[in-house]
Amino acid sequence: MQILQYLINGIALGSVYALIATGFSLIFNVLKFSNFSHGALMTLSAFSGYFIAAGNGWGLVPTILVSVLTGAAVSLFGEFVAFRRILTHNTSPVYFFVSSITLGTLYEGIVVLKVGANFYNYPRFFGKPYRIAGLFVARSDIIIFCISAAALLLLAYMIRKTKTGRALRSVSFDRDTASLMGINVTRTIQFAFIVSGALAGLAGVFLGINYTLYPTMGSIVVKGFIASVIGGLGSLPGAIIGAMLLGILETTLISIIGSGYAPVFTFVIMLVFLLVRPRGIAGSNIQEKA
Amino acid sequence: MAVLKIDNLYKSFGGVKAIRDFSLTADRGEIHGIIGPNGAGKTTIFNVISGIYPPDSGKISMNGKDITHLEQHQIALAGMGRTFQNIRLFKGLSVLDNVMCAFDPRSKYGVAGSLAPLPGRFREEKRGREFCMHFLQMVGLEKQAHEHPEGMSYGHRRRLEIARALACEPTVLLLDEPAAGLNPMEVGGLTQLILKLSNEFNFAILLIEHRLELVMNISQIIHVQNFGKTIAVGKPSEVRNDPQVIEAYLGKEDG
Amino acid sequence: MSLYSHILTQILITVVSVSGVFVLTGMTGMFSLGQAAFMAIGAYTSGILVTKLAMPIIVAWPAAVLLAVLVGLIVGLPTVRLRRDYISLVTLGFGEAITALLNRATTITGGASGLTGIPKRTTLLIAFVSAAAVVTLISFFKSSKYGRQCIAVRSDELAAKSMGINVPRVKMIAFLISVAVTAYGGCLYAFYTAYVDPTLFGWQRSAEWIIMVFFGGVNSLTGSILSTFVLSGLPEVLRFLQSYRAIIYAVLVLLVINFRPSGMLGEWELTPKHIKRLFKRPKGARAQEVD
Numbered sequence: 001m002q003i004l005q006y007l008i009n010g011i012a013l014g015s016v017y018a019l020i021a022t023g024f025s026l027i028f029n030v031l032k033f034s035n036f037s038h039g040a041l042m043t044l045s046a047f048s049g050y051f052i053a054a055g056n057g058w059g060l061v062p063t064i065l066v067s068v069l070t071g072a073a074v075s076l077f078g079e080f081v082a083f084r085r086i087l088t089h090n091t092s093p094v095y096f097f098v099s100s101i102t103l104g105t106l107y108e109g110i111v112v113l114k115v116g117a118n119f120y121n122y123p124r125f126f127g128k129p130y131r132i133a134g135l136f137v138a139r140s141d142i143i144i145f146c147i148s149a150a151a152l153l154l155l156a157y158m159i160r161k162t163k164t165g166r167a168l169r170s171v172s173f174d175r176d177t178a179s180l181m182g183i184n185v186t187r188t189i190q191f192a193f194i195v196s197g198a199l200a201g202l203a204g205v206f207l208g209i210n211y212t213l214y215p216t217m218g219s220i221v222v223k224g225f226i227a228s229v230i231g232g233l234g235s236l237p238g239a240i241i242g243a244m245l246l247g248i249l250e251t252t253l254i255s256i257i258g259s260g261y262a263p264v265f266t267f268v269i270m271l272v273f274l275l276v277r278p279r280g281i282a283g284s285n286i287q288e289k290a
Numbered sequence: 291m292a293v294l295k296i297d298n299l300y301k302s303f304g305g306v307k308a309i310r311d312f313s314l315t316a317d318r319g320e321i322h323g324i325i326g327p328n329g330a331g332k333t334t335i336f337n338v339i340s341g342i343y344p345p346d347s348g349k350i351s352m353n354g355k356d357i358t359h360l361e362q363h364q365i366a367l368a369g370m371g372r373t374f375q376n377i378r379l380f381k382g383l384s385v386l387d388n389v390m391c392a393f394d395p396r397s398k399y400g401v402a403g404s405l406a407p408l409p410g411r412f413r414e415e416k417r418g419r420e421f422c423m424h425f426l427q428m429v430g431l432e433k434q435a436h437e438h439p440e441g442m443s444y445g446h447r448r449r450l451e452i453a454r455a456l457a458c459e460p461t462v463l464l465l466d467e468p469a470a471g472l473n474p475m476e477v478g479g480l481t482q483l484i485l486k487l488s489n490e491f492n493f494a495i496l497l498i499e500h501r502l503e504l505v506m507n508i509s510q511i512i513h514v515q516n517f518g519k520t521i522a523v524g525k526p527s528e529v530r531n532d533p534q535v536i537e538a539y540l541g542k543e544d545g
Numbered sequence: 546m547s548l549y550s551h552i553l554t555q556i557l558i559t560v561v562s563v564s565g566v567f568v569l570t571g572m573t574g575m576f577s578l579g580q581a582a583f584m585a586i587g588a589y590t591s592g593i594l595v596t597k598l599a600m601p602i603i604v605a606w607p608a609a610v611l612l613a614v615l616v617g618l619i620v621g622l623p624t625v626r627l628r629r630d631y632i633s634l635v636t637l638g639f640g641e642a643i644t645a646l647l648n649r650a651t652t653i654t655g656g657a658s659g660l661t662g663i664p665k666r667t668t669l670l671i672a673f674v675s676a677a678a679v680v681t682l683i684s685f686f687k688s689s690k691y692g693r694q695c696i697a698v699r700s701d702e703l704a705a706k707s708m709g710i711n712v713p714r715v716k717m718i719a720f721l722i723s724v725a726v727t728a729y730g731g732c733l734y735a736f737y738t739a740y741v742d743p744t745l746f747g748w749q750r751s752a753e754w755i756i757m758v759f760f761g762g763v764n765s766l767t768g769s770i771l772s773t774f775v776l777s778g779l780p781e782v783l784r785f786l787q788s789y790r791a792i793i794y795a796v797l798v799l800l801v802i803n804f805r806p807s808g809m810l811g812e813w814e815l816t817p818k819h820i821k822r823l824f825k826r827p828k829g830a831r832a833q834e835v836d
Binding site for chain 3: 403414
Binding site: 082085109222225261275 | 574576578619620622623624626627629630631633634635637638639641642644645646648649699747748749752753755756759763788789790791792794795796798799802803806
C-alpha cells in the first residue's frame with residue numbers, strides 16, 4: 001500500500017518535471033544547446049500569474065492562462081534579444097551558453113527587483129484531498145497530472161501530425177537543408193521558443209501550487225535537466241520517461257531519508273547514470289557535429 | 291612492410307552504405323589518389339581511418355600495429371596526420387601556435403611546468419618552436435608565424451593545415467581535397483609542395499582530390515570510388531581508360 | 546578598514562575566482578554552473594578545519610583546495626568524454642546538491658544560519674598577493690602547451706583530436722585547475738567575511754563569473770580581470786545601482802553578444818612588453834622632437 005502511495009505522489013511530481021524537461025529538450029532538439037534561462041523563465045511566469053491573476057482573486061484557470069502567455073511571450077522576446085544574432089551570424093555555439101545564462105540572470109533579476117527575497121503563496125485553489133481505498137490523493141495532484149498529460153499529448157500530436165511539427169523536426173535534423181527545402185527556419189525556431197516558454201509557464205504555476213513562490217524557485221529546473229539527462233539529452237519521450245522515473249524515485253527517497261538530502265541523492269543518481277549509460281534511456285546520443 | 295594496410299573496410303550510416311569493402315596497401319614514398327563523384331564515400335574513408343567513426347567491419351593497421359579500434363588521438367600519435375576538406379584551423383591561436391598544437395601532445399613537460407616557469411618548459415617550448423617553424427618554412431608561411439589564420443587567404447590556410455599535419459610527424463598523411471578553392475597558380479605550387487614533402491619525409495600520402503589533372507600527375511596508384519564501392523584501382527594511365535570509370539564520371543553513353 | 550580597501554579586497558577575491566573561470570570557460574569553452582559550489586567547498590572546509598579542529602591556516606587552506614579538487618575529479622570524470630552540455634548540467638545539479646548538503650548537515654556547517662566564528666585573516670595585502678599570484682600562474686598556463694590545447698579544444702574538438710590531443714584529459718586539467726583556483730578564492734572569502742552561509746554559493750554567482758569573463762573578452766585574461774574590476778566595482782561605488790546589479794550585467798552582456806561578440810578586449814593581452822613600451826614612450830617621443 002505504501003509503495004502505491006509513493007507511486008501516486010511520484011507520478012504527480014514527475015508530471016511537473018516532465019513539463020520542465022520537455023520544454024528544455026524542445027530547444028535542445030532544435031538548436032542543440034542547453035537553455036539555462038528555462039528555470040528563471042518559470043519563475044518569471046509564475047510570478048506574473050500571481051501578480052496579474054491569482055493575487056487579484058482570479059481563479060486557477062486565469063492564473064494558468066496568464067502564466068502560460070507570459071512564458072510564451074517572454075521566451076519569444078528572449079529568442080530575439082539573445083539568440084537571433086548568434087543564429088544569423090553563425091557565431092560559435094559557445095555563445096548560446098552565455099546568452100542563455102545571461103537571460104536567466106536577467107529574468108531572475110527582474111523578479112528580485114519586484115519581490116525582494118519574499119515568499120508568496122497562491123491562494124488555495126483546491127479542497128481537501130480525496131481518500132480512495134486508504135490512499136490520499138490530493139486534488140491538486142489530479143488536476144496537475146491531467147493538465148500536464150493533456151499538454152504533453154497536444155505537443156506530441158503537434159510534432160508528429162502537423163505541418164509545423166514536420167518543419168520542427170526537419171529544422172532539428174539539419175537547419176541548412178531545411179532552409180533549402182523552403183522551410184521558414186526563423187519562424188520554426190520562434191515557434192519552438194513559444195511552445196517551450198508556454199510549457200515553462202505551466203510548470204511555473206504548478207511548482208507555485210505545490211510549494212511556494214520565491215525568486216530562486218527556478219532552480220527546481222535542475223530536476224528537469226536531470227530528467228532529460230537520464231532520459232537521453234534531446235529526446236522528448238526520453239525526457240518524459242526520465243521525469244516520471246525521477247519523480248517516483250524522489251518521493252521514495254524523501255520518505256526514507258527526508259527532503260533535505262534528496263537533491264544530493266538525485267545528483268548521485270545522475271552521475272551514476274552518466275557513468276553507466278551516458279546515452280540515457282532513449283539512447284540517442286547527440287554528438288557535436290563532425 | 292607496408293606503412294598502411296586497410297583490409298575490407300565497411301561502414302554504413304543508417305541505411306546508407308558509405309564504404310563497401312575498401313582495401314588499400316600503401317608503402318613509404320607512395321602517393322595514392324582517391325577519386326570519385328560527390329557522395330562516393332571518400333571523406334568517410336578518411337574519417338574511419340583517422341578514428342572519427344569506428345568501422346562496421348574490417349581492419350586498419352599502420353606500421354604493423356592494429357589501429358582499428360584506437361581512439362582518434364591515439365591514432366594521430368601513432369603517426370597519422372590529416373587535413374580537412376573544410377579547413378579546420380584553431381581560432382584564437384596564432385599561425386605558429388596552430389602548428390604547435392600538433393607538437394604539444396608529444397612535448398615533454400607536465401602540468402606543473404605549464405603553470406610555472408620551470409627550466410624543462412623553456413627547453414621544450416624552444417624545441418617545439420624550432421620544430422614547428424621548420425614546417426612553416428617548408429610550406430612558405432614562416433613570415434606569417436605570428437599572424438592569425440582568420441585573416442589569411444584560402445591558399446595560405448590550406449598550407450597551414452598541411453604544416454600542422456606535418457608537425458604530427460606522420461608516417462601516413464591524409465590530404466582531403468587540398469586544392470579545393472585554389473586558383474590555377476596556387477594549384478601548381480601545391481603540386482610542387484606535395485611532391486617535395488613526399489621526397490623529403492618519405493611517408494605514404496593518401497590524397498582525395500577533385501582536380502583530376504593534379505591527382506593523375508602525382509599519384510602512383512589511383513582508387514576510384516563510386517557509391518561506396520571501389521570500381522577501379524591502378525596506375526593513372528590504366529584508370530584513365532577504364533570504361534567503368536568513364537561511365538561513373540561522364541554518365542552512361544546512350545546507345 | 547576603510548570603505549575603499551574593503552571594496553578592493555572583495556574585488557581581488559573575485560579576481561581569483563574569475564581567473565579560474567577564465568581557464569574553464571574563456572580558454573576551454575566549458576561552462577560550469579556549479580563553480581560557486583567549489584568556492585563553497587573551499588570556504589566551508591577551511592572554515593570548519595580552523596574553527597572546529599583548530600588547525601593552522603597553512604594546513605587548512607591547502608587541505609580545502611585538495612578536497613575541492615578530489616570532488617572535482619568525481620564530478621568531471623563522467624562528463625569530460627561527453628559533449629559540452631553535460632558538464633554544465635552536471636555542475637548545476639552538483640551546485641544544488643552542495644547547497645542542500647550545507648543546509649542539512651547542521652551540526653558541522655551551521656545549516657541555514659551559516660558558519661560563524663571564522664577568524665578574520667584575509668587582509669588587503671593577502672588578497673592582493675593571492676590575486677597577483679593566481680593571475681601570474683594562469684597567464685603562464687595560457688601560453689603553455691596545455692593552454693594552447695585548451696584553446697584548440699574550445700575552437701574545434703574534432704580537429705584537436707586529429708592532432709593527437711587527448712581531449713578528455715585536457716578538459717579535465719582545465720576543470721581541475723579552475724576548481725582549485727575557485728576553492729582557494731573560497732578560503733580567502735571565508736577568512737575575510739568571517740561568516741559564510743549556503744545562499745552565497747548559488748548558480749547566480751557562477752553565472753556572474755561567466756558574465757565577467759565574456760564581458761571582458763573570451764580569450765583575454767586581461768579583459769576578464771578588467772571587467773571584474775568594472776562590473777563588481779561599479780555597483781559598490783554607486784550604491785543606488787546595487788539592486789539593479791543583475792539586470793545591468795545582463796543588459797551589458799546582451800549588448801556585447803549582439804554587437805561585439807569577442808568581448809571588450811577580444812584576444813588582446815597586456816604583456817610585460819606593453820608595460821616596458823609604456824615607460825619607454827616618453828624617451829622615444831623626445832628623440833623624435835630632436836630629429
